[in-house]
Amino acid sequence: MTSTAPEAQNSIFHAAQKGNVDDIIHFVSKSQSPNSQGCGGYTPLHIACAFGHTDAVRALLVHGGDPEQKTEDGKTAKEVAEGKGFMEIVRLIEEGEWKGERDEFVR
Numbered sequence: 001m002t003s004t005a006p007e008a009q010n011s012i013f014h015a016a017q018k019g020n021v022d023d024i025i026h027f028v029s030k031s032q033s034p035n036s037q038g039c040g041g042y043t044p045l046h047i048a049c050a051f052g053h054t055d056a057v058r059a060l061l062v063h064g065g066d067p068e069q070k071t072e073d074g075k076t077a078k079e080v081a082e083g084k085g086f087m088e089i090v091r092l093i094e095e096g097e098w099k100g101e102r103d104e105f106v107r
Contacts, residue, residue: 012036016044016060019053024060034065041072049081049089057081057089061098 012032015023024044028034034044045065048056057077061067067077081089092098 012044013038013047016048016053016056017051019048019051019056021055021059024056025063028063034060034063035069037069041070043069043077045069045077046071046075046080049077049086050084052081052084052086052089054086054088054092057092058098061093062101064102067093 012024012027012034013036015027024034037043038047042050043065045057045060045067046069048060057065065077070076071080075083078090078093081087081093
C-alpha cells in the first residue's frame with residue numbers, strides 16, 4: 001500500500017499508516033494533501049482506515065480528507081474500513097461529527 005523508500009518515511013502516507021496524528025497535522029501544514037493518491041489510488045485517509053487508526057482518520061477528515069474519493073478499484077475510505085471490520089471508523093465517517101471541526105479549521 002505504501003512505499004518503503006526513505007522519502008516515503010517522511011510523508012503523510014507514512015503518518016497515516018502509523019496513525020501518528022501530530023505528523024499528519026505537520027504534513028498538512030507543509031502542504032501535503034490528505035487527498036494525494038499513492039499506489040492503487042489510496043489516499044492517506046484510505047490508509048488510516050485500512051490500519052484502523054480512528055484518531056488519524058478523524059484528523060485527516062478534519063484537515064480536508066475526502067471520504068468520497070475512490071481508489072483505483074472503486075473503494076471509498078468507509079468501504080475500506082468496512083472491509084477490515086473497523087466499524088468505529090465507519091460510524092465516524094457516516095455520522096459526520098467531524099464536519100463542524102473541518103468548518104472551523106478551514107476558516
